[in-house]
Amino acid sequence: MNGLFVRKSISSLQSEAQQSGAKTLKRVLGPVSLVALGVGVIIGAGLFSITGMVASAYTGPAITLSFVVAAIGCCFAGLCYAEFASMIPVAGSAYTYSYATMGELIAWIIGWDLVLEYTVAATTVSISWSRYLVVFLQGVGIELPHSLTACPWDGGIINVPAMIIVVLMSLILMRGTAGSSFFNGLIVFLKIGVILTFVVLGWKFIQTDNYVPYIPENTGTFGHFGLSGIFRGAAIVFFAFLGFDAVSTAAQETKNPKRDMPIGILVSLLVCTVLYVLFAHVMTGVASYTQFGGQEGIAPVAVAISNMGVPDASGVIQPAYPWLNKAIILAILLGYCSVIMVTLLAQSRVFLSMSRDGLLPPFFSKINERFRTPVHSNALFMVAVSLLAGLIPAQVAGEMTSIGTLLAFTLVCAAVLIVRKTMPDIPRAFKVPFVPIIPILGILTCLCMMCFLPADTWIRLVIWMLIGLDVYAAYGIKHSKLEPGMKHRKGDMVLNILGIALSVMSVITGLWHQQTVGWEADKTLLILSFIFAFTHLAYYMLRIWKHAQEIKIEQKV
Missing domain, CATH: 1.20.1740.10 (Amino acid/polyamine transporter I)
Structure with missing residues (x-):
C-alpha cells in the first residue's frame, strides 16, 4: 500500500529501535523506572x-x-x-x-x-x-x-x-x-x-x-x-x-x-x-x-x-x-x-x-x-x-x-x-x-x-484537527520520508474529503453546543466553529479543483 x-x-521500526550513538536517545530506563514513570503521571489531578x-x-x-x-x-x-x-x-x-x-x-x-x-x-x-x-x-x-x-x-x-x-x-x-x-x-x-x-x-x-x-x-x-x-x-x-x-x-x-x-x-x-x-x-x-x-x-x-x-463536648470533631x-x-x-x-x-x-x-x-x-x-x-x-x-x-x-x-x-x-x-x-x-x-x-x-x-470539547477537537490537516497538507504530505518529493500522492482525495467532513462536523458541533447551553448564551464558540468550517470547506474544495486541473494538464502533455 x-x-x-x-x-x-515493522522491520525498519525495529532496526530504528536498535540504533545507538551520540545522536540517539540514551537507553537508561528499566522496568522499575517505567512503573514509576507510569504511576507518576497517572496519580495526579484526578485522585x-x-x-x-x-x-x-x-x-x-x-x-x-x-x-x-x-x-x-x-x-x-x-x-x-x-x-x-x-x-x-x-x-x-x-x-x-x-x-x-x-x-x-x-x-x-x-x-x-x-x-x-x-x-x-x-x-x-x-x-x-x-x-x-x-x-x-x-x-x-x-x-x-x-x-x-x-x-x-x-x-x-x-x-x-x-x-x-x-x-x-x-x-x-x-x-x-x-x-x-x-x-x-x-x-x-x-x-x-x-x-x-x-x-x-x-x-x-x-x-x-x-x-x-x-x-x-x-x-x-x-x-x-x-x-x-x-x-x-x-x-x-x-x-x-x-x-x-x-x-x-x-x-x-x-x-x-x-x-x-x-x-x-x-x-x-x-x-x-x-x-x-x-x-x-x-x-x-x-x-x-x-x-x-x-x-x-x-x-x-x-x-x-x-x-x-x-468530637469534643460540643460535638465538633x-x-x-x-x-x-x-x-x-x-x-x-x-x-x-x-x-x-x-x-x-x-x-x-x-x-x-x-x-x-x-x-x-x-x-x-x-x-x-x-x-x-x-x-x-x-x-x-x-x-x-x-x-x-x-x-x-x-x-x-x-x-x-x-x-x-x-x-x-x-x-x-x-x-x-x-x-x-x-x-x-x-x-x-x-x-x-x-x-x-x-x-x-x-x-x-x-x-x-x-x-x-460535552459538545464544546468536540468543537475544540475538530478545530485542532482541521489545523493539523492544514499542516499535513502544506508540509508533511510533501516531505514524508517514505514517499519524498512526490507532487501527487495516492489518497490525496481522501485528505480533501476528510477536510470537508471535518468542516461539516465543525458546523454540527457548533450547533449542538449552542443548543445545549441555550441560544441566549454566549455564541463565541458557535461563531468560531462556523468560521473554521466555511474557510476550510472553501480551502479543500479549492484543493480538489486544483488537483483535477493538474491531472487534466498532465494528461494533455
Whole structure:
C-alpha cells in the first residue's frame, strides 16, 4: 500500500529501535523506572480533585466500584498498548503503532491528537499546581499577590507560579531522561508514601454508617446514583487513569523494551487501581459522601482529614492529625510536578517521531549531543505550555478533556485486530489474550467514554484537527520520508474529503453546543466553529479543483 496510507515497515521500526550513538536517545530506563514513570503521571489531578465530586453527585461510597470499572476499561487498552510496545519498541506511542498498521494519514491524525492532549494536560495541571502552592503558602503565613497567581480572566495579570513550574520541569527534561527518571522516582515514592499514610491513619476513623447505603438509590435521573451512577462515575474517573500510555513513548530510552514495556504499562495501572480504591474507601468512610458536594468537594482530601478525629463536648470533631493536611498538599504539589514532567516528555517524543518521519521540519528531531535529548522540541513546548498556563484560566484548559486520547486508544485496539490478520508472524514478546474479544471490548469502552464528553470539547477537537490537516497538507504530505518529493500522492482525495467532513462536523458541533447551553448564551464558540468550517470547506474544495486541473494538464502533455 502506498500514498497517504503508506505504512512504515515493522522491520525498519525495529532496526530504528536498535540504533545507538551520540545522536540517539540514551537507553537508561528499566522496568522499575517505567512503573514509576507510569504511576507518576497517572496519580495526579484526578485522585486529589474529582473523587469527592463524583462520590457526592453520582456514586456515593460506590465510587470504589467506579474505579474498578474504569480500570477494567483501561486494562483493555493497556494490553493492546503492551503488545505494540513489545513489537514496535520505538518512541511515539499510538502515533508509531498507527503508522505501522493503518498508514501515514491515520498516524498523523493520532500524533497531532496526542500533542493536543499532552499540551492541555500539562497546562491544566500546572495551573492547578499554582493554586495548591498558594493554599500551601497561606497555611504557613505567606500571601502571594493575586495579580501574579491568576490569569487575566480570573482577575489577575499572569500566573507566574504555573509558568515557573513548566520551565523548571522542561529544564530537567532537557538535561536528560536519566536525571529526570531519578527525580520522578523520588517524587513517586514520596507521593505513594503520603497516600498510604492517609489510608493507614484514616482507617481507624472509618464510620461504617457512612457506607449505608453503599449504592444509594437512583434519584430518578439517569446517572445520579444507582447502577447507572456507578457507570457514569466510571466514565468520569476514567480520566484519572489516563497517562499509562505515556510510558510507551519512552521505548527508545528503555534498556530492554520488549520485556519492560508491558511490565511498565500494566504494573503501573495495577498499582494505581489499588491505591485509588483504598484512597476512595477511606475517604468515603471517614466522611459521608454528602459532605463532598459544592465548593469543598474540589478538595476532598481536606474534608476527609477534618473528619479524622473525635468530637469534643460540643460535638465538633477535633482533627487528630492537623499536620496531615499540609503534608497532603505538599504531596499533591510534588505529584503534580511528576505529571507535568511526564506529559512534557511524551509531547516532545511524539514530535520527535513525527519529525524523523519527515512530517514535521527536521528542527524538531535534532538530538543534543551533550545531553542526548530533543532539546528543540522540549524548548518549543516549554514556551507554548508556560504561556498557556500563565494566560488562560484552568476552566478553559480543563474543558478540553481526553477525547483525543480516547480516540487514540480506540485506534490502537483496532490496530491489534488488523495486525493479527496482516502481520501474524511478526515476533512480539507480549500478546493480547482472547483476541478479538479484548480489543473489541477496548474499542466499545473508549467509544462509550467519548459519548459522555460535552459538545464544546468536540468543537475544540475538530478545530485542532482541521489545523493539523492544514499542516499535513502544506508540509508533511510533501516531505514524508517514505514517499519524498512526490507532487501527487495516492489518497490525496481522501485528505480533501476528510477536510470537508471535518468542516461539516465543525458546523454540527457548533450547533449542538449552542443548543445545549441555550441560544441566549454566549455564541463565541458557535461563531468560531462556523468560521473554521466555511474557510476550510472553501480551502479543500479549492484543493480538489486544483488537483483535477493538474491531472487534466498532465494528461494533455
